[in-house]
Amino acid sequence: MVRVFQNPDTLLTSLADFTLLKGEEAIRRAGSFNIALSGGSSPKKLYELIASDAYRSSLDWTRVYFFFGDERFVPADHPDSNYRMAKESLFDPLGISSGHVFQIDTSSTPGDAAANYQHKLIAHFKTDKPIFDFILLGLGDDVHTASLFPHTDALKERTLLVTDNFIPKVNAFRITFTYPLINLGNTVAFLVYGESKANAVRTALEGPHDPDAHPAQGIKPKGELIWFLDEAAARNLAKRP
């Protein structure tokens, strides 16, 4: 499903409403809400909105467990750290206890970071097929998502839940959820706004099917998949919802 909103503000408000609705449903159904956050710059405003007075009392945060769909292989206090961004914009303002935040430990090697995180997931979910209630994803202008970048090894992973991935484009390692893990998700939502993403959105949704070149095309969850777009990001779509 593709939902297009007039501007980033209405998009973010709708996605915040949707996220908290999914949280309420999960807590009612299972007593907890397991959510994987995306990184980069787009979601920061969403996290700040959810942590604002308008939303902060809308969910029992003691029932929510936060994970990361990917992480840059940098220290937790590095400006590029997805954990640092979420800590500053979401966890600290909401007073989330550290026991409810599953950080990717980047203090060892990329391989250890990925293996340790996979172990954390399996221990938390008590299964080697963890089903997230909600996975938030972004979209790069090269149609990457999480840290599944075009023509990189992680795209081929069919067994591991989490892997390290060397990204030649940025000459750095990332840690990322794999397709098998993301595609187990109950709800997977892309948050994409701004005209700089219009070509990537069109390629992801209407371009030739080639997940190796366009990794977001490999996101086919068992559950629901919703694209939250603003008009600017959707402007090149031939088929408008």
Ligand code: 6PG
């Ligand atoms: C990351 C993200 C990545 C991001 C896209 C879009 O760690 O960078 O998880 O997949 O969602 O690169 O990033 P922007 O929102 O900054 O454009």
